[in-house]
Amino acid sequence: MKAVVCSALTEWGLPPALTLMDWPSRAPGPGDIRVALHAGGVNFGDLLVTTGRYQVKLTPPFVLGTEGAGIVAECGAGVTKFKAGDRVLLQNNDVRACFADEVTLPAARAVHVPAGIRLTDIAGFPLNFGTSYYALAHRAALRAGDVLAVHGASGGVGLAAVKLGKMMGATVIATGGDDEKLRAVQAEGADFTVNYRTEPLAERIRELTRDRGADVSFDPVGGDVFDAAMRSTAIDGRLLVVGFAGGRIPAAPANRILFGGLSVVGAPYGGFTQRNPERWAELMSGLLDKVRDGALKPLVHRRFGFDQAAEALQMVAERKVIGKCVLMSDRGLAEIATDCASSSDVI
Ligand SMILES: NC(=O)c1ccc[n+]([C@@H]2O[C@H](COP(=O)([O-])OP(=O)(O)OC[C@H]3O[C@@H](n4cnc5c(N)ncnc54)[C@H](OP(=O)(O)O)[C@@H]3O)[C@@H](O)[C@H]2O)c1
Known part of the structure; x- marks a missing residue:
């Protein structure tokens, strides 16, 4: 071969x-x-x-x-x-x-x-949509009506999270470092976009959410983006640690976790699929049905x-x-x- x-x-x-x-x-x-x-x-x-x-x-x-x-x-x-x-x-x-x-x-x-x-x-489809669905549904229990901030939203897992977030009934704020890519993400369904190279990320998300912050933050970038996500996730919100595309593995200050009532939640999809092949197959088949029905593109x-x-x-x-x-x-x-x-x- x-x-x-x-x-x-x-x-x-x-x-x-x-x-x-x-x-x-x-x-x-x-x-x-x-x-x-x-x-x-x-x-x-x-x-x-x-x-x-x-x-x-x-x-x-x-x-x-x-x-x-x-x-x-x-x-x-x-x-x-x-x-x-x-x-x-x-x-x-x-x-x-x-x-x-x-x-x-x-x-x-x-x-x-x-x-x-x-x-x-x-x-x-499997890695991006599987990761993002596992993170949003299984790890963060995203609900219809939640505000979801997806960082690195033009990337593989990011764009999948935008599409899944919309499918699950969330309002989606998509962030990224390039206006042209962000326009494409908006065309794919995001409600709002923030450019983290040219705008203050945490402040813009707080502004868009009337100072509440996002109910769920999805972070595959790490570094400064994670630091901003810590400051722009709502009280009692969930911050999903998905990856470190930006290179720096950040540290989460425990005082912010305490006073913000934050749940900082890991989403180790690879490990999940290896430990639970049957649950993985169920998750993936369910997502493919959504593709067949036109709910996910x-x-x-x-x-x-x-x-x-x-x-x-x-x-x-x-x-x-x-x-x-x-x-x-x-x-x-x-x-x-x-x-x-x-x-x-x-x-
Ligand atoms: N938890 C899991 O099981 C799991 C599964 C799959 C992937 N991951 C991890 O998630 C991360 C993203 O994966 P992906 O497939 O979405 O990658 P990708 O398609 O390359 O997208 C990454 C996005 O991150 C942003 N970014 C910011 N700083 C960056 C930098 N220095 N280099 C590259 N991109 C940067 C980019 O958006 P802008 O250009 O707009 O900034 C890019 O669109 C990776 O760390 C990957 O290992 C984790």
Whole structure:
């Protein structure tokens, strides 16, 4: 099979060392499925892996890619949930290896894709929408009528949180560092936007909420943005710690937590999916039903071929992506060529 292989770890900021090359495929063991992939989602986490900054260190050469969508090619002994030919969505934190023609993984890490959803439209869905839904619904108990502040809102998990927040009935304040990207986020549903490069973040959120602050703050950026989120989350509010895209891991002053009645809540989605594969499958299938019904519309910013993997990752590194990009195999390219029904692309 063909796979996007990371041949060496690189410094942060330099292009990743990725090559499309032949790679051995793996027959499914008991409980596994082998999936012929249409596409894989490109994540910030892939950059962390190629620069050796991810919590799990991989030694090159290895195949990149955590999530994807495709068609079941073969089932290992004992698999009853799937049969060859089923359309599946998968997330594969342990094995990774989704930037490839095919991947073999435990059947528990895949779910059925409802008819009518194009596989290349959904390949980048599991990590972003799974993380954001787990954070908002399971960790912060977001309610209809809440004010939700989503920081880094143009990014993968940020834009998913905006869309999920609107679906769940919240008023959404989207923050980011670029006016053009913020306009795109507003077009995707955010009620208000704040540019944290040009405006005082905490003060603007307090102004927009008549000094109350946000009931729920969603923070995948960290650093100064987290500090501002501490000052702009309402009394008895919930501040979700999702990630540190900005680089600095912040510290939460305990006096603010005490006097603000704040719940500072971690959202370790990767760990959740590994510990609870059944709950993950239930969560993901529920979200896919929302996509099928038109209540959720994932955005694919740009589609690349596998041979353009380094370019796609560089775009993430340069903060040029709105939402998510996907990398397509030849099957994915063929799906796009034969089906122009989707209108979810920006470009
Ligand atoms: N908790 C979990 O299970 C989980 C799951 C997935 C991801 N994450 C983490 O969440 C964070 C965001 O992931 P993502 O997929 O949304 O990434 P992304 O698509 O690259 O988006 C990150 C956003 O953060 C903002 N940002 C601010 N400072 C930045 C900087 N120095 N470098 C890059 N971006 C910066 C950018 O918006 P502006 O340009 O508008 O500032 C960007 O749109 C990462 O730390 C990732 O590891 C956590």
